[in-house]
Amino acid sequence: LAKTTQPISMDSYEGQEVNITCSHNNIATNDYITWYQQFPSQGPRFIIQGYKTKVTNEVASLFIPADRKSSTLSLPRVSLSDTAVYYCLYGGLTGGGNKLTFGTGTQLKVEL
Amino acid sequence: EPEVTQTPSHQVTQMGQEVILRCVPISNHLYFYWYRQILGQKVEFLVSFYNNEISEKSEIFDDQFSVERPDGSNFTLKIRSTKLEDSAMYFCASGGGERDWGDEQFFGPGTRLTVL
Numbered sequence: 001l002a003k004t005t006q007p008i009s010m011d012s013y014e015g016q017e018v019n020i021t022c023s024h025n026n027i028a029t030n031d032y033i034t035w036y037q038q039f040p041s042q043g044p045r046f047i048i049q050g051y052k053t054k055v056t057n058e059v060a061s062l063f064i065p066a067d068r069k070s071s072t073l074s075l076p077r078v079s080l081s082d083t084a085v086y087y088c089l090y091g092g093l094t095g096g097g098n099k100l101t102f103g104t105g106t107q108l109k110v111e112l
Numbered sequence: 113e114p115e116v117t118q119t120p121s122h123q124v125t126q127m128g129q130e131v132i133l134r135c136v137p138i139s140n141h142l143y144f145y146w147y148r149q150i151l152g153q154k155v156e157f158l159v160s161f162y163n164n165e166i167s168e169k170s171e172i173f174d175d176q177f178s179v180e181r182p183d184g185s186n187f188t189l190k191i192r193s194t195k196l197e198d199s200a201m202y203f204c205a206s207g208g209g210e211r212d213w214g215d216e217q218f219f220g221p222g223t224r225l226t227v228l
Binding site for chain 1: 116145147154155156157160168170201203205216217218219220221222224
């Protein structure tokens with residue numbers, strides 16, 4: 001089972017940068033790291049995916065150290081609408097059709 | 113932007129009744145999934161479907177559950193005889209399979225199933 005460890009909750013204020021770190025000590029060579037976001041009563045939404053070093057897209061950055069046993073999702077200048085649960089997942093090179101194993105995630109609360 | 117749709121948004125049923133949850137995945141996607149989330153708990157994988165057959169299922173997906181892709185657009189989850197513990201939000205997801213290193217899955221808005 002692809003088990004990850006992340007903080008249960010985090011609090012932040014609007015305009016701040018938020019970094020959520022996830023541990024995945026048992027990650028395998030072929031595994032990729034993926035982050036999803038979930039708002040209340042909605043389905044999870046893909047944020048970012050990476051294999052090593054740093055990946056950046058229009059909403060977030062993902063930092064992965066050389067040993068790949070952890071990863072950090074960085075959300076620049078958060079707003080109230082970023083209040084959600086953030087899930088770290090990892091999985092193998094399957095070319096699609098891979099099930100997602102969600103943990104309990106990190107509840108991020110952004111305040112004014 | 114294309115999206116996954118699900119109907120109904122909320123289904124209330126009596127214990128022992130059959131329910132069918134419907135999903136329309138993104139049109140050019142190849143991989144289809146059902147997940148569920150019991151209130152206050154984590155999202156759990158139920159089943160994946162590819163090339164008109166189940167590719168993987170979890171221990172939750174027992175004989176009471178079945179999936180079908182009856183035509184080129186719909187993907188359904190049937191629960192034959194609902195139990196109280198089947199009450200949950202059910203999410204359909206689809207993926208394009210275009211990446212060779214893992215697949216971004218697009219989730220629908222969910223169907224809230226309440227079993228009385």
